[in-house]
Amino acid sequence: MSENSEVIENKYKDIIEQIANNLGLDVPRLSNGSLQMCCPFHKESNPSFGINMTTGEYHCFTCGAKGHISKFSNNLMVHIVAETIEDIDNFKVSTKVDTTKNYTVKPNKSETASIQNRLKSMENIMKFKICDLITLIIRGHTVCASGNNRNDDWEMAQLWMLDFDNKDSNYTMEDVLDYAKSINLIPTFAYYSFSNTKKVPKFRFVYCFKEPITSKKRMQAIVDNLLKLFEDYSVDKSRRNLSSLFFGTNFDNDVFTSNYIYSIRFTDEQLDKLDSIIGTTTKTSNASKKYEEMAQDIIDKYHIKRTHDNLLYYYDKFTGVHIKDDNRQIERFIKKEYHLLKRAREEVKEFIELTDNIDFVECSPEFVACKNVILNMKTLETQPFNPTIVITNKVNAEYIPFNPSMKNDFVDNFMTDVTCRKQRIRTTYL
Numbered sequence: 001m002s003e004n005s006e007v008i009e010n011k012y013k014d015i016i017e018q019i020a021n022n023l024g025l026d027v028p029r030l031s032n033g034s035l036q037m038c039c040p041f042h043k044e045s046n047p048s049f050g051i052n053m054t055t056g057e058y059h060c061f062t063c064g065a066k067g068h069i070s071k072f073s074n075n076l077m078v079h080i081v082a083e084t085i086e087d088i089d090n091f092k093v094s095t096k097v098d099t100t101k102n103y104t105v106k107p108n109k110s111e112t113a114s115i116q117n118r119l120k121s122m123e124n125i126m127k128f129k130i131c132d133l134i135t136l137i138i139r140g141h142t143v144c145a146s147g148n149n150r151n152d153d154w155e156m157a158q159l160w161m162l163d164f165d166n167k168d169s170n171y172t173m174e175d176v177l178d179y180a181k182s183i184n185l186i187p188t189f190a191y192y193s194f195s196n197t198k199k200v201p202k203f204r205f206v207y208c209f210k211e212p213i214t215s216k217k218r219m220q221a222i223v224d225n226l227l228k229l230f231e232d233y234s235v236d237k238s239r240r241n242l243s244s245l246f247f248g249t250n251f252d253n254d255v256f257t258s259n260y261i262y263s264i265r266f267t268d269e270q271l272d273k274l275d276s277i278i279g280t281t282t283k284t285s286n287a288s289k290k291y292e293e294m295a296q297d298i299i300d301k302y303h304i305k306r307t308h309d310n311l312l313y314y315y316d317k318f319t320g321v322h323i324k325d326d327n328r329q330i331e332r333f334i335k336k337e338y339h340l341l342k343r344a345r346e347e348v349k350e351f352i353e354l355t356d357n358i359d360f361v362e363c364s365p366e367f368v369a370c371k372n373v374i375l376n377m378k379t380l381e382t383q384p385f386n387p388t389i390v391i392t393n394k395v396n397a398e399y400i401p402f403n404p405s406m407k408n409d410f411v412d413n414f415m416t417d418v419t420c421r422k423q424r425i426r427t428t429y430l
């Protein structure tokens with residue numbers, strides 16, 4: 001074997017090991033001049049996926065997946081990223097549910113122990129239609145995603161739940177769903193948990209996967225990946241034990257369902273990392289279309305407008321006025337919305353700055369934002385704050401309509417003086 005092929009050999013070996021580590025796959029083993037591992041494109045327990053260390057070609061003898069390692073992350077992404085499952089009514093997810101007992105309030109410690117025992121004695125993992133699973137959850141039944149509540153005999157999981165129950169968090173379910181949408185990771189369904197209150201929202205995102213995940217290591221990587229993606233939204237990061245129990249909820253609580261089931265997909269950042277390892281780029285025209293949509297979401301959410309000076313203005317919901325973006329606030333909005341997607345942030349920023357899709361609006365000089373309402377100076381009519389009216393001026397006082405019964409002698413005398421006792425002038429400017 002020449003020295004050159006040995007270098008290439010090592011190069012591919014390193015690349016494969018890094019990819020495997022990043023994605024929580026088994027690390028490949030060297031056998032007969034090629035690297036062997038369990039196929040990441042299909043479910044198997046004996047490795048039939050080989051990578052030729054001289055050419056960099058990979059091939060699975062069981063499912064037929066093949067290609068060059070430089071396209072590996074792209075191909076794997078296309079495979080894993082869910083096409084929408086159209087036949088959601090017939091899609092079934094394998095998991096364990098304590099179907100014998102339901103609760104109307106959060107189970108206490110001894111009840112939790114009974115739930116655990118019942119799940120432990122349950123022999124088979126069952127398959128549930130999504131709608132049936134939702135029904136069981138809103139009737140207060142407990143789910144154990146891993147199929148067994150003892151971590152040491154973990155079998156598989158086809159769903160995972162993220163807990164948002166931080167009492168210091170200000171995020172609502174809608175906030176987190178918006179974020180989930182921005183990273184294309186909409187949960188299959190989401191529900192408010194037992195301890196939810198109007199003041200402190202507590203809820204759970206349920207992710208169903210296309211296939212049961214049978215590798216414990218891979219499942220843990222998926223769970224940790226999910227937790228990391230939502231860490232800025234006060235997800236309960238301590239919930240990473242694969243044998244976690246997830247309680248159901250009260251029938252009165254709302255359940256959010258998406259029309260589609262999304263399986264796990266990797267973040268742009270992870271893909272960038274993979275790209276940098278194998279030296280390819282996943283950028284496509286499809287991606288730039290995605291950035292346009294992401295930019296439009298920012299424009300809509302923050303009511304970004306241009307006015308006469310052709311500069312960008314954003315709506316400040318606290319003061320009710322549009323503020324000129326000379327302090328890079330829009331950049332901070334983008335960062336807040338897409339904080340994990342570095343490349344996307346730059347594309348979105350550029351799109352917002354260059355686009356003519358942003359409404360050009362005249363500032364309406366007759367409107368003044370007071371502390372409490374918007375006042376039309378011409379008609380003296382008031383209306384609540386409204387981001388569609390572009391106002392850039394604010395009066396830092398409350399507007400209180402004139403009321404004859406609130407006559408004040410001091411003000412009255414003052415007005416009489418300054419208008420030189422001319423009634424016509426006084427009433428005009430009152």
Ligand SMILES: [Zn+2]
Pocket residue numbers: 039040041042049060061062063064065
């Ligand atoms: Zn395969």
